Amino acid sequence: MNIRFVCNGKPTEVETPPMARLLDVLREDLRLTGSKEGCGEGECGACTVRIDGLTVMSCLVPVYQVHGTVVQTIEGLAADILHPVQAAMLAHGGAQCGICTPGLCMSAAALLESDPTPSREAIRVALAGNLCRCTGYQKVIDAVAGSLVEDR
Ligand code: FES
Numbered sequence: 001m002n003i004r005f006v007c008n009g010k011p012t013e014v015e016t017p018p019m020a021r022l023l024d025v026l027r028e029d030l031r032l033t034g035s036k037e038g039c040g041e042g043e044c045g046a047c048t049v050r051i052d053g054l055t056v057m058s059c060l061v062p063v064y065q066v067h068g069t070v071v072q073t074i075e076g077l078a079a080d081i082l083h084p085v086q087a088a089m090l091a092h093g094g095a096q097c098g099i100c101t102p103g104l105c106m107s108a109a110a111l112l113e114s115d116p117t118p119s120r121e122a123i124r125v126a127l128a129g130n131l132c133r134c135t136g137y138q139k140v141i142d143a144v145a146g147s148l149v150e151d152r
């Protein structure tokens with residue numbers, strides 16, 4: 001099936017089986033390897049991307065569902081400079097092995113668009129679908145909260 005969508009601001013076309021996972025199409029066909037595969041079962045959030053602004057786990061999305069949509073991956077989050085969430089993750093040591101980091105950044109960026117001044121509890125809730133085995137989450141939450149301060 002010929003799938004056409006906008007990916008990170010660019011018109012994109014791939015020829016692929018319609019039930020191929022979006023995660024595989026991104027990583028293998030489009031060479032956008034920032035989205036990671038952790039569980040492959042919708043449990044860890046490492047594969048989080050945005051479709052028409054909504055965060056989704058790309059390991060669960062058959063690619064035909066993105067036909068005609070706007071997809072953003074971690075590669076599309078930064079413009080010329082890092083997104084404030086990415087810069088804050090660096091500054092606060094919110095990334096260790098880094099496998100979870102792209103998904104966390106996508107979820108955090110979505111949160112900040114809908115709620116520019118979230119409480120720490122709101123940050124915890126927004127990131128609940130993104131599992132991290134390394135950081136214990138405090139530095140991640142510090143980073144998302146800190147990105148607000150640094151961005152003001
Ligand atoms: S790889 Fe998609 S949720 Fe874990």
Ligand code: FES
Nearest residue numbers: 096097132133134
């Ligand atoms: S930094 Fe390793 S899983 Fe989160």
